[in-house]
Amino acid sequence: MTNGIKPAQQKRSLEKQKKIIIALETLLKEKDFSQISVAAIADKAGVAVGTVYRRFANKDAFLPILLERMKEKAKEQPVELSEVSTLEDAITQLVSIALMQLKEDRNLFRAIYLNVRLNPHLIADDWEEMEKQALSQVENLLRPFITEDKRVRLAPFIAYVAGTVFIEKILFNETAPYWVQKLDENDMATHIKTMLVALLHS
Amino acid sequence: MTNGIKPAQQKRSLEKQKKIIIALETLLKEKDFSQISVAAIADKAGVAVGTVYRRFANKDAFLPILLERMKEKAKEQPVELSEVSTLEDAITQLVSIALMQLKEDRNLFRAIYLNVRLNPHLIADDWEEMEKQALSQVENLLRPFITEDKRVRLAPFIAYVAGTVFIEKILFNETAPYWVQKLDENDMATHIKTMLVALLHS
Amino acid sequence: MTNGIKPAQQKRSLEKQKKIIIALETLLKEKDFSQISVAAIADKAGVAVGTVYRRFANKDAFLPILLERMKEKAKEQPVELSEVSTLEDAITQLVSIALMQLKEDRNLFRAIYLNVRLNPHLIADDWEEMEKQALSQVENLLRPFITEDKRVRLAPFIAYVAGTVFIEKILFNETAPYWVQKLDENDMATHIKTMLVALLHS
Amino acid sequence: MTNGIKPAQQKRSLEKQKKIIIALETLLKEKDFSQISVAAIADKAGVAVGTVYRRFANKDAFLPILLERMKEKAKEQPVELSEVSTLEDAITQLVSIALMQLKEDRNLFRAIYLNVRLNPHLIADDWEEMEKQALSQVENLLRPFITEDKRVRLAPFIAYVAGTVFIEKILFNETAPYWVQKLDENDMATHIKTMLVALLHS
DNA sequence: GATGAATGAGCGTTCATTCAT
DNA sequence: GATGAATGAACGCTCATTCAT
Known part of the structure; x- marks a missing residue:
């Protein structure tokens, strides 16, 4: 309760x-x-x-429910990480998963995203937990390919970028300026992959 | 009026x-x-x-005022682009400017950012204009260093990343998960610079 | 709704x-x-x-309700036109009905009367309909006694006079000058009857 | 004051x-x-x-001023009673004067008319006085043609009818039902004259 | 348990009136 | 005297929340 x-x-x-x-x-x-x-x-x-x-x-109690629902949906269509053989493959998957999940249930995400920011206290804990999961997924994905040291250092940033960079484009495309609306999702995904791989190799 | x-x-x-x-x-x-x-x-x-x-x-008339105020403040502390001699310098400056501007007047940005998304119509035009300026600044910055073709293709994406990637970290750090809060701004800036430079060289 | x-x-x-x-x-x-x-x-x-x-x-929705209420009340105490055998009888009845209805629910009438004039659009249709009924009642009343031609020509005027002439006296007697206040309703009714009959015989 | x-x-x-x-x-x-x-x-x-x-x-103080203005205007274009030789002439003049005055300064009359009814206290005295003048005008007009007895008995009623019967038609014609709008002013005037003369002869 | 009528604090907004300049 | 910025009570209306049925 x-x-x-x-x-x-x-x-x-x-x-x-x-x-x-x-x-x-x-x-x-x-x-x-x-x-x-x-x-x-x-x-x-x-x-x-x-x-x-x-x-x-009360009305606020819907927010946690929506979060719950998001998790639930995530489980319904679990991300099946096919075995990846190269770092590049791994990153490609990571980016495409982030993109897909956001497009799926765009409205749910929007509602949650805005409300987390408007009323952080309402769902703080759940949110935290979800994000933690995201981080550990990234870490698992990277583990086979890079050193422990690098992983610890870069995984949070990579998780951050993966979770953040599509928000504007996917959730708020209508409010975005014209030239953002013209950006192609797949091109963006490719660019991001290129960038992240380069970062990990640097 | x-x-x-x-x-x-x-x-x-x-x-x-x-x-x-x-x-x-x-x-x-x-x-x-x-x-x-x-x-x-x-x-x-x-x-x-x-x-x-x-x-x-009416109450809505405050939003344009806030935008105006943002522009005003931006003018008060104008971004002085020191002459840059390499692409790397240019990107470094771009990223650091984005970061600085966002930190300056965090609250103003937050209010505007959320309200643009909640009530896009209220300040649509002003917003559009601001974003257009941002794009052309990026283009000018890149012009000396890369081919026209590459510039046209990548400038929008780079502007997008520069304008987007810090939002979560700077504007909504409190709501962000623990590991995001631990991310260091300067490290982030360095990583982003590395990534963008790599992308432009790719 | x-x-x-x-x-x-x-x-x-x-x-x-x-x-x-x-x-x-x-x-x-x-x-x-x-x-x-x-x-x-x-x-x-x-x-x-x-x-x-x-x-x-909203507040405006009360006006139609008041009109409705007026109609309702009119039904509760329906005007029973006793059979009339002469034109004079008919006119006498017409005038006395107009008088009675106005006295009954004076306040209701006042509110509606003033508001129809202050905000014509709010109840235009209902009002129109009511007035149309009034006219056709007058026409029916006169039909047996005068020629079609005369009826078509004079009925609207007679309906107008019957519906208008008591308004000041009954609805706004307090605001009327002293000598109007002293006018006796029944005398007035008699005078009006005399006049209308004379008009129809002219 | x-x-x-x-x-x-x-x-x-x-x-x-x-x-x-x-x-x-x-x-x-x-x-x-x-x-x-x-x-x-x-x-x-x-x-x-x-x-x-x-x-x-205060705002209410405008009402008396409007009344004053009405009187003033009445004086500017005084009603010149041409000498009348018959009762019929007298009534004809009476009716046509009432009609004319109402058409002249329709807006002023409307404002005053409605506000006298909405806020009777504001201009009670002035209003009273104006109406008294109207009555004595009618009495003067009738004096040469009818007995004192009849005059005293009927003048108030005639003044009342003359002052009242055009109000709806002239001041609020737009709100009036269609068939009232079709009534011709001059026809109305003729009818009213016929009726009043008949009454006085009765 | 379910219903939806009832509640009333709170909102954005207006405008007659006052008074420092 | 004239100005118009400032005031704040009052309005129409909404909606999250409660509770009798």
């Missing part, structure tokens, strides 16, 4: 809870979280407002 | 207008623009609500 | 809706609609402001 | 006062008094808000 989500014990409850979350996700495709009223969510979900509040302590 | 800002004619007015903007900037250090009420701004500025509305057509 | 009135589904809602309308009617006895705040209505009705807005889209 | 109008002693003041009133009259042609802000009046008059308040105690 610390996170504001009230455990559902019955099957019916769980269904409703899912309905509500899906309703929110649907609405997030149209507008920002702050512009979505609880009533609108209830409406879209086909339940009463009170029912929403039986599952969620 | 087209932008919703009403010209102040008297000395007293200008003072109050300044007070109001400073009040807003102060509040922006604590919370997001959407969470700041006009009454709160007036209160912080020590003026009445009506006084705020005498200077600003 | 097109008219801004939200349908009430529960018994409790209907009660409140009624309470709100009655509160408004009460307040209309004291002051004009434009001088009555939504908060005052809510207060008088013993409900919260939000409750008012749950039933009425 | 009881009426809220502050006496102007200097020529310059009087000019400004006149400017202000004319500005108000101009604005009244476009919108209702309640929708005209003091600032707008000052603006139109080319003076400062404070100047308006130096001449008028």
Whole structure:
């Protein structure tokens, strides 16, 4: 309950809870979280407002849920790291995974991204955890190909770049200036790969 | 008046207008623009609500003002491009300028950054213009060192990276995961320089 | 919902809706609609402001309601046209009906009358319809006694006079000069009847 | 000062006062008094808000001024009663004068008419006086042609009808139903004359 | 458990009025 | 006297939250 989500014990409850979350996700495709009223969510979900509040302590409690949902989705379509034989392969995969995941569930990411920044406290812990996972994935990916020393030194930066560099392009392309909108995703991915490989070889 | 800002004619007015903007900037250090009420701004500025509305057509009129303020500040401490003799120097300067500008007026940037994404329409044109300037600066910087072809192809991407890669680290460091917080800005700058130079040489 | 009135589904809602309308009617006895705040209505009705807005889209939505209410009341005490055998009888009835209806629900009429003039667009259609009914009633009343030609020519004028001539006396008697206040309603009705009959015989 | 109008002693003041009133009259042609802000009046008059308040105690103080202005205008173009030789002539003149005066300065009348009803207390006395004049005019007009008894009995009613019956048609024709809009003013005048003459002969 | 009517604090905004300049 | 910047009460309206049914 610390996170504001009230455990559902019955099957019916769980269904409703899912309905509500899906309703929110649907609405997030149209507008920002702050512009979505609880009533609108209830409406879209086909339940009463009170029912929403039986599952969620308050409106803020949706954010952690959305994070949870993101993790869940990540698991549903797990990133299968095919065996890679070269550093270049590894980096290529890393970049393409980052790109794919962001494109998948763009709206979810946007909502979470903006709200983490608007209300950091709401989901601090979950967020932290997710990012930690990302880092260790990067470390695992690099391990076979570079020295421990280099890995420790560069993995955080590489994880940072991989997680950051596409945000503007993918999540906020509409707000981006014209020339950013013209940048091709795949070209970008290639450039980034080139750069990261060069960095690791430097 | 087209932008919703009403010209102040008297000395007293200008003072109050300044007070109001400073009040807003102060509040922006604590919370997001959407969470700041006009009454709160007036209160912080020590003026009445009506006084705020005498200077600003409505709450939205603050956003353009913030952008303006950003430009103004940028002019106050102009970026002096010392003459650069190598591509590496040029990139080094580019990266360090991006970093510096972002650190300077972090709060202003945060407010604008988030609001551009939350309400793109409000300051679309100004924003566009600023970004265009950034691109042409990058192009000028690269011109002496690389072929026209390469420049046209890579300048937008480089501008994009330079403008994007520090955002998380500088503007939202608190919300970033622990290992990102440990990343050293200067190390980051060095890495990025290395990467961009490598890309341009590739 | 097109008219801004939200349908009430529960018994409790209907009660409140009624309470709100009655509160408004009460307040209309004291002051004009434009001088009555939504908060005052809510207060008088013993409900919260939000409750008012749950039933009425906005303040303007009250005007159509008032018109509706007027029609409703008109139905409650329907005008029973006893069979009339002479033109004089018909006119007598017409005038006395106009007088009676205006006296009944004086306040309602006042509010509507003034607001139709202050904000014509708000209830234009309903109003139009009501007036049309009035005209056709007059035409029906006259049909047996005068030629088609005369009826077509004079009915609109007669309807106009019948609908207009009592307004000052009945709705705004307090604002009228002393000698108007001394005019006796029944005398007036007699005079008007005399005049209209004479006109029709001319 | 009881009426809220502050006496102007200097020529310059009087000019400004006149400017202000004319500005108000101009604005009244476009919108209702309640929708005209003091600032707008000052603006139109080319003076400062404070100047308006130096001449008028508050916004309500304009109403009496408007009444005054109406009287003034009435004097400027005095109704010249040509000598009448029959009762019919007298009534014809009465009706046509009422019609003319109302058409002249329609906007002024509208503003006053509505505001007298919205805020009766503001101009009660002046209004009363004007109406009394109207009655005595009617009495004078009728004196030569009918018995004292009849005159005393019918004059108030006739004055009432003459002053009332055109209001809807002339002042609020736009809000009136279609068939009222189609009524011809001159036809109306003729009908009314016919009716009043018949009444007096009855 | 579920419902949705009810709540009321809070928002952005207006404008009659005041008063320092 | 004239100015117009400053005031702040009041308005219409929204919406997260509660709770009687």
